[in-house]
Amino acid sequence: MSPFRDTPIKQKLLAIMMVTTIAALLLSGAGIVIADSIFFRGYMERDLVTLAQIIGDNTTASLAFDEPKSARETLAALKARPHLITACIYRADGSMLARYLRPGANSGCPLPSAGEQVQFTGGNVLLSHPIILSGRRVGTLVLLYDRSEVIKRIELYGTTVLGVLLVSSLVVFLLSSRLRAIIVTPVSQLADIAASVSQSKDYSIRARKISNDELGILVDAFNEMLAGIQSRDNNLKRALLEREEALRETQDTRESLETTLASIGDAVISTDVGGRVVFANPVAHTMLRCREIVGKNLDEVLQILNELTRAKVESPVSKVLREGAIVELGNHTVLVAQDGTEVPIDDSGAPIRGKGGRILGTVLVFRDVTARRAAEATGKLLASIVESSHDAIVGISLHGLITSWNRGAEHIFGFAAGESIGKAASLIAVPDRMDDMPVILARIGNGESIAQYQTVRRTKSGKIIDVSITLSPLHDALGRITGASMIARDISEQVRSVERLAQLNADLQRSNENLKRSNEDLERFAFVASHDLQEPLRMISVYSQLLLKAHSGEFDRQAQMYVDNIVGSTKRMRELLADLLAYAEIGARVDEPLEAVDLNAVVEKVLQNLQASIDETDALITVDRLPTLCAFHGHFIPLFQNLIGNSIKYRSERPPCIDISFEKSASQLRFAVVDNGIGIAPEYHQKIFGAFKRLHGKDIEGTGIGLAICQRVVERYGGRIWVESKAGQGSKFIFTLPQEMLQ
Amino acid sequence: MGFFSHRSRRRPDRSKFAVDGTISLWLLSLLCLTASFKCQAAEEQVSEHQVKAAFLLNFTKFVEWPEAAFGDGHSPISICVLGEDPFGSALDQIVEGEVVEGRRVVVRRIKEPPLAKQCQVLFVSPVIKDVSQILTSLGPGVLTVGEGSDNFLREGGVISFVIENRHVRFDINQGAAETEGLKLSSRLLRVARSVEK
Numbered sequence: 001m002s003p004f005r006d007t008p009i010k011q012k013l014l015a016i017m018m019v020t021t022i023a024a025l026l027l028s029g030a031g032i033v034i035a036d037s038i039f040f041r042g043y044m045e046r047d048l049v050t051l052a053q054i055i056g057d058n059t060t061a062s063l064a065f066d067e068p069k070s071a072r073e074t075l076a077a078l079k080a081r082p083h084l085i086t087a088c089i090y091r092a093d094g095s096m097l098a099r100y101l102r103p104g105a106n107s108g109c110p111l112p113s114a115g116e117q118v119q120f121t122g123g124n125v126l127l128s129h130p131i132i133l134s135g136r137r138v139g140t141l142v143l144l145y146d147r148s149e150v151i152k153r154i155e156l157y158g159t160t161v162l163g164v165l166l167v168s169s170l171v172v173f174l175l176s177s178r179l180r181a182i183i184v185t186p187v188s189q190l191a192d193i194a195a196s197v198s199q200s201k202d203y204s205i206r207a208r209k210i211s212n213d214e215l216g217i218l219v220d221a222f223n224e225m226l227a228g229i230q231s232r233d234n235n236l237k238r239a240l241l242e243r244e245e246a247l248r249e250t251q252d253t254r255e256s257l258e259t260t261l262a263s264i265g266d267a268v269i270s271t272d273v274g275g276r277v278v279f280a281n282p283v284a285h286t287m288l289r290c291r292e293i294v295g296k297n298l299d300e301v302l303q304i305l306n307e308l309t310r311a312k313v314e315s316p317v318s319k320v321l322r323e324g325a326i327v328e329l330g331n332h333t334v335l336v337a338q339d340g341t342e343v344p345i346d347d348s349g350a351p352i353r354g355k356g357g358r359i360l361g362t363v364l365v366f367r368d369v370t371a372r373r374a375a376e377a378t379g380k381l382l383a384s385i386v387e388s389s390h391d392a393i394v395g396i397s398l399h400g401l402i403t404s405w406n407r408g409a410e411h412i413f414g415f416a417a418g419e420s421i422g423k424a425a426s427l428i429a430v431p432d433r434m435d436d437m438p439v440i441l442a443r444i445g446n447g448e449s450i451a452q453y454q455t456v457r458r459t460k461s462g463k464i465i466d467v468s469i470t471l472s473p474l475h476d477a478l479g480r481i482t483g484a485s486m487i488a489r490d491i492s493e494q495v496r497s498v499e500r501l502a503q504l505n506a507d508l509q510r511s512n513e514n515l516k517r518s519n520e521d522l523e524r525f526a527f528v529a530s531h532d533l534q535e536p537l538r539m540i541s542v543y544s545q546l547l548l549k550a551h552s553g554e555f556d557r558q559a560q561m562y563v564d565n566i567v568g569s570t571k572r573m574r575e576l577l578a579d580l581l582a583y584a585e586i587g588a589r590v591d592e593p594l595e596a597v598d599l600n601a602v603v604e605k606v607l608q609n610l611q612a613s614i615d616e617t618d619a620l621i622t623v624d625r626l627p628t629l630c631a632f633h634g635h636f637i638p639l640f641q642n643l644i645g646n647s648i649k650y651r652s653e654r655p656p657c658i659d660i661s662f663e664k665s666a667s668q669l670r671f672a673v674v675d676n677g678i679g680i681a682p683e684y685h686q687k688i689f690g691a692f693k694r695l696h697g698k699d700i701e702g703t704g705i706g707l708a709i710c711q712r713v714v715e716r717y718g719g720r721i722w723v724e725s726k727a728g729q730g731s732k733f734i735f736t737l738p739q740e741m742l743q
Numbered sequence: 744m745g746f747f748s749h750r751s752r753r754r755p756d757r758s759k760f761a762v763d764g765t766i767s768l769w770l771l772s773l774l775c776l777t778a779s780f781k782c783q784a785a786e787e788q789v790s791e792h793q794v795k796a797a798f799l800l801n802f803t804k805f806v807e808w809p810e811a812a813f814g815d816g817h818s819p820i821s822i823c824v825l826g827e828d829p830f831g832s833a834l835d836q837i838v839e840g841e842v843v844e845g846r847r848v849v850v851r852r853i854k855e856p857p858l859a860k861q862c863q864v865l866f867v868s869p870v871i872k873d874v875s876q877i878l879t880s881l882g883p884g885v886l887t888v889g890e891g892s893d894n895f896l897r898e899g900g901v902i903s904f905v906i907e908n909r910h911v912r913f914d915i916n917q918g919a920a921e922t923e924g925l926k927l928s929s930r931l932l933r934v935a936r937s938v939e940k
Contacts, residue, residue, distance in 0.1 A: 061930035064801040065913070070933045134804045134843050 009187055013180040014173070021172045022165060029161030033154055040150055044125060045118050048145055051081070052129035056141050059089055060131060063097060063139040071098035079103075083146040085124065086110075089131070090140045097139060102146075112140035123147050186215040190222060203230035270352060270363040271298050275317045278361065287345075287368060289337040298364070307332040307344065316349035320362040326350040335366065344369050392467075392488040395474065396425045398445055400437055403483060412467075412490045414460030425486075428457045430464055444473045444484040457488065466492045523587050530581040537577065541570040579705040582638050586712045596743050597633050599626035599640075603660065606640045613648050619656040626662050627669065628743040635713045640673075642706035643733050647675035652728075668719070668736045681727040688723065710735070717741060794911045795890075795904055796834040799864060802886060802902065803843045805931035809924040812884025814860050819847040821861065825877070826868030828852055856880050864888060867900070874898050883924045888913075896939060901925065905936060912936040 004012070055074060062071035075087050078100050088099040088109035099109055113128040120126075125145040130137050193207045203226050209219045258281075261268050267284035271277050280293040293301050304313040319327045329347035336342055347366035354360040386393045392409035396402055402425055405417040413420075413428050420427055425437050440450060450471040457467045467488045473481045544567045555563065603623055607614065614621065621644065629636075640660075647658045659674045680688065689711040692704040714721040714735045725731035803820050820843055824830065834850050841848040851857075857865060859882035867874055869890045875898040878887060888902045889895030895903045896916040901923060903914050915935040920927050932938050 058930060061805055061928065061934045064804065065798060065931075065934045066910075067912075067934035070930075073933075133801075134841075 010180060010184045013183060014176050017172055017176040017180075018169060021168055025161065025165045025168055029157070029165070033157040033161070036157060037150060037154060040153060041120065044145070044147075044150070048118065048125060048127045048143060049116075049129070051078075052127055052141050052143055055087070056129050056131040059098075059141070060133040060138060063089070063091065063131060064133055066091075066097070068098045072100070074098075075100035083149050085144045085146050086142075087144070088112075088142045090142065092137060092139055107144060110142050110144055112142050120147070123151065182211075183215070186210045186219065190215075190219060194222070197226065201233075203227075203233055266365050266367045268363065268365050269293065269298065269302070270361055271317055272361040273321060273359060275299060275315070277301065287335065287337065287343060287366070289339045289341065301338065302364075303336040304329065304345070304347070305334050305336060305342075307334045316347060316364055317362045320349040320351050320364075321359065324351055324359060329366075344373050390489075392486075392490075394420075394425075394486045394488065395483055396441070396486055397483040398441060398481070400425050400441055402427065409488070412459070412465070412488065413457065419460075428459070430456050430458050440471060441484065444471060445481060447473055447481060449473065454491065465490055466495050523584055526580060526584040530577045530584060533577055534574070534581075537570060537573055541567065541574065544570060576703050576705075579703045579709065583705055583709050583712060586635060586709065586716055592632070594630045595633055596628055597631045597636055598628045599636060599662075600628075602626075602633075602636045603640055603644075606637060606644055609637075609641055610645060610648065613645070617648055617651060617656055619648050619651070619658060621656075621658045621660070623660045624662045626660070626671075627664070629669075629737070629741045630743050631717065631741060635716065638706075638709050639713045639735075642710050643673040646706060646733075647673060647677055647731070650675075650677045650731075652676060652678050652730075664739075664742075667739055669739060669742065670734065670736050673733045674730065675732075676730040679727045679729045679731050680723060680725040682725075685723050685725070689721070790833070791906070791911060792830045793833040793837075796830045796837050798904070798911065798913065799834065799866060799888060800837050800841060800848060802888065802931070803848060803864060805928035806886050806920075807926035807928070808863055808886075809884050812860060812863055812924070813846075817846070818860070819849045820844075820863045821849050821851050822864040822866065823851045823853050823857055823862035824866045824868065825853055825856065826871045829868065857885070858882075860884070867895070874900070883922075885923060886925055887919070887923070901927075902935075907936060915939070 004015070007015075055078070058074045059071045062068065062074065071089050075089070075098055078084050078087050079102075082102070084100075084102060085105045086099065086101045086107050086109060089097045090112045091097050094112070096109060101107065110126050110128075115128075116130060117128045118125065119128075124147055125143075127141075127143040127145065129141040129143070131139040131141055189210070190207055193205055197203060197205050206223045206226065207219045209216050258279075261279075261281040264281070265283065267287045268279070268281045269277055269284050270279045275298045277293050277296055277298050280288075285291065285293060288301050290301050298317050299315050302315070304316075305311065306313055313329060313333055316327060316329060327349050329345070333345055333347060334342045335345045335347075345366045346369050347364065349362055349364045351359045352361045352363055386404075386406050389406060389408045390411070392412045393404070393406045394402060394409050395404035402420050402423050405415070405420045409420070410416055415427065429437065436455075443450060450469075452468050452470045454466065454468050456464050458464055468491045469489075470487045471484050474483045474485050476482050544563060548563055548567070552560070600623075603626060607621065613619075644658060644660070648656050654676060657676045659672075661672045661674070663670050689707045692708075710733075711721050714737065717737050719735055719737040721733065721735035723731055723733050799822050803822070808820075822834070822838060824834070828834075838848045838850050851862065853862070856877045862885055864886045865881070866888045867877065867890075871877065874889070874895060878899040881887070886902065887900045888904070889900040890904045893903070893914075896914060896919065899916075899919050899922070901916055901920045903916075905912050905914060913935055915927065915932060915938045917927065917932065917938050917940055
């Protein structure tokens with residue numbers, strides 16, 4: 001029925017009338033048809049029973065004397081009844097005596113029943129009538145009657161009812177379309193007005209009263225209601241205006257409060273009783289390093305720790321709510337901001353009370369005390385510095401009174417702090433030089449500092465001591481000069497030692513000159529020795545070889561061995577001398593002019609020198625583009641040759657891989673020779689640069705002077721050389737040279 | 744048609760009731776219904792005389808006797824057999840316990856023509872010679888039943904059995920009946936083979 005609910009009243013009324021009419025007509029039509037069929041059935045039953053009695057009586061003799069012909073004749077009279085389909089007469093034993101069949105009908109003879117019976121079946125009536133003769137049943141008459149008569153009647157009635165129904169419906173439809181206007185017109189007028197009121201919100205519209213029935217009452221009530229709404233609407237508008245006014249005032253107050261809160265230096269956060277933040281001023285946002293505070297739970301954004309124990313401090317909100325009074329956080333509290341930074345804070349919280357003292361929330365005020373802390377710390381630091389200083393640090397007011405006295409002062413001057421503070425600064429002045437203090441204080445008062453000057457002061461015991469004094473003005477927080485700080489150092493000892501030092505210096509100068517001379521002598525000796533020793537050595541070598549060539553056949557094996565040893569040792573001696581000479585030469589030639597040395601050419605030359613061993617070991621050598629230096633040409637071949645030669649010499653199982661790199665930094669040139677050799681254990685990193693220090697004894701040949709030469713070359717130019725290595729992991733020899741050498 | 748329900752009806756098997764026309768079957772049934780004949784003898788051959796015995800009884804149901812034919816209101820209807828009795832016990836069995844129009848029915852076997860009011864139905868055996876004489880000697884109110892020829896009716900008999908197509912039938916002499924003061928039912932007349940006026 002729900003679609004019906006939404007149809008207009010006009011159609012509903014029509015539908016109601018139509019349905020009512022049709023239902024009434026249908027019911028009365030059906031009543032008539034049913035009643036008639038029931039009455040007609042009774043009538044038919046009586047008629048049939050009478051007929052059966054007559055026929056039965058007329059056929060008793062036929063039965064008694066078993067005479068079918070006469071029975072058939074009797075039955076033939078039934079032709080006059082067109083609706084009788086068949087009539088049969090049965091004997092008492094159930095066999096048939098005679099029968100009648102309506103012409104054209106095709107039906108069997110129904111079975112007889114025990115007694116008198118009328119059966120209405122489908123379209124037929126079946127009558128079974130016992131035939132009695134002298135109190136004995138002699139047979140049964142069965143009649144089958146066609147009820148098409150009844151059905152025809154019903155059809156006739158049905159058609160009539162249907163016709164009446166159609167005509168009535170039409171009449172009702174025509175009538176109702178006029179009649180329903182009586183109801184529908186006022187209702188739709190009301191509906192239109194209600195719609196226009198709800199659309200325009202104009203409550204001054206009134207509906208027109210058409211009739212004095214219920215609809216009239218409805219119109220009156222509607223108008224009354226509109227009047228009510230109109231007056232309430234007016235009241236509401238007025239109230240709304242008042243409320244807006246009040247709201248604006250509240251807003252203004254609130255804005256001015258917020259401006260105030262925004263401009264104060266402390267962070268202010270207020271919460272409701274649940275701890276949810278309802279307001280936070282910009283300082284709070286900045287301190288918490290959090291953009292969105294309002295709406296969050298305070299405990300989420302505000303974490304406070306005890307600075308010393310790192311324990312979480314109870315939320316001030318819950319403390320305020322519990323105690324209902326203003327609370328302060330203890331000392332040493334730090335706020336952990338959202339980004340994890342910690343800020344020491346001073347914090348207090350207070351309940352916000354509404355009317356009647358009910359707690360509506362809390363307000364929390366806290367400030368960053370980093371600066372104060374820093375100031376305190378600085379103060380303490382300064383105090384402890386002052387206190388621990390061995391110099392006397394003394395505060396003097398502009399009036400010349402001692403205001404502070406540190407332990408150094410106690411130590412130097414012998415007065416305790418209690419003895420000196422409050423006394424005149426002249427306490428420690430030497431009696432005959434009392435007059436300098438007022439002059440000094442006048443200069444300080446003008447903002448002048450008096451840099452270190454030497455003077456004398458008097459100790460408690462009356463001893464006159466040499467002091468170095470520095471005076472500078474003391475400022476208060478506003479920058480005004482309030483006094484002077486005097487730093488005094490006991491330099492009596494120093495004064496004495498200066499003289500001693502001068503003596504020592506003179507001695508040192510002398511011995512230094514001696515040393516330099518002997519060193520030069522030594523170098524010259526080494527140069528001469530190594531140079532001059534070459535010649536006799538060469539002679540030994542030459543003659544040994546001549547001996548071998550000329551007389552080798554005459555030597556027995558032992559003699560042969562001796563001579564071989566002489567040759568070998570000579571050769572070794574020569575190498576040693578050559579290295580020694582090279583080493584000594586590095587220190588020499590200080591007066592010669594420098595030349596441009598292309599290190600690329602140097603390395604090229606070195607690689608040529610080492611070609612044999614490179615080929616032999618299958619070494620791979622990579623070289624960066626190297627700079628051209630302003631130096632002595634002779635120094636760099638030994639340097640590179642020793643480093644590269646060592647890398648090949650002290651190779652591991654693998655073929656040597658050697659990389660020579662160069663990089664330039666702001667102050668120096670940095671070279672590195674990296675290999676994959678056997679490496680050097682860290683404890684030898686220093687030793688290997690010493691002359692004749694060899695790690696590997698005789699299994700690897702060498703003079704033990706190569707790295708000493710390298711070091712001497714590098715240091716000769718003001719550079720440094722060192723090694724970075726571990727045993728078995730290759731070595732990296734690094735040396736630096738000053739930037740100025742670059743050509 | 745919603746007001747009426749269809750009900751299926753089983754059609755009777757007609758062949759079950761088909762009659763083959765032999766005397767024996769239908770006669771047996773006739774005997775069963777007309778007399779208090781205990782049908783235990785159903786399998787016995789029904790004889791022509793048994794049928795006739797039943798007819799004798801049935802005649803009493805279609806005949807109206809004058810008051811004078813009975814001794815009083817309670818007198819029985821006597822079926823008398825004159826001469827040789829062809830029915831044997833059949834007639835007695837059929838008649839036993841029968842009441843017609845408030846009167847018992849009894850069988851009497853007589854040698855001499857009956858006296859007045861003695862017999863209401865008189866079956867004259869065919870072996871009796873002087874039928875004419877006997878009939879005339881009878882008083883009024885006796886339904887005389889003979890057998891066989893037309894002579895019986897011509898000589899004043901009322902009903903005469905005849906055999907037609909192996910069926911027992913009868914002819915009626917309505918004039919004789921009127922003479923006897925008997926009123927024969929039109930239904931009886933209609934089933935007779937022929938009726939003489």
